[in-house]
């Protein structure tokens with residue numbers, strides 16, 4: 001099992017509200033968590049980065065996946081905490097309610113996706129190194145992981161690292177989640193922030 005590297009403080013992955021995530025996500029939130037201009041930039045990025053024959057896993061998903069509406073992908077699966085949100089997400093072919101902080105193992109076969117996305121949610125993972133090991137496992141060779149971040153968060157549920165570190169260091173720590181698996185050939189950070197609106201910082205990893 002892939003654990004946190006010892007040089008990173010345990011405190012980085014603690015949060016103010018350590019109660020079960022089921023409580024926090026019991027009610028659906030049919031809202032957007034970033035500005036429309038930021039969503040537009042993310043959708044435009046997906047238009048460049050994803051291909052129609054990709055099998056996509058939207059981890060930490062809700063009622064929207066921000067995928068380009070005109071593109072039909074081979075498969076889009078979603079995993080998140082709220083059943084009503086996932087049921088309303090028109091992009092998902094299938095979904096599962098699953099708490100990654102209780103159980104970092106992903107309920108999917110090895111090499112069953114070409115792309116894994118995590119949008120404005122990576123800050124809620126308390127066991128990220130185990131989750132990213134699983135992401136590497138479910139990605140097929142040459143697969144990509146795309147983590148999209150911004151500056152808004154639920155402060156009681158985000159781990160302290162994402163509240164203390166600069167945006168650059170938040171990108172570095174997400175790249176470290178990927179590199180620590182030793183399965184990603186390269187990682188890159190991209191700033192696709194709109195001129196006006198919430199920032200959009202992306203970390204993309206390519207599997208060997």
Ligand SMILES: C[S@@+](CC[C@H](N)C(=O)[O-])C[C@H]1O[C@@H](n2cnc3c(N)ncnc32)[C@H](O)[C@@H]1O
Nearest residue numbers: 021033060061062080081099100101119121124
């Ligand atoms: C701010 S919302 C973002 C939702 C969506 N990705 C979007 O772009 O709108 C945070 C999401 O993280 C998911 N999440 C939070 N804690 C989780 C956990 N422990 N396991 C799985 N998903 C979690 C929730 O289901 C929620 O949909």
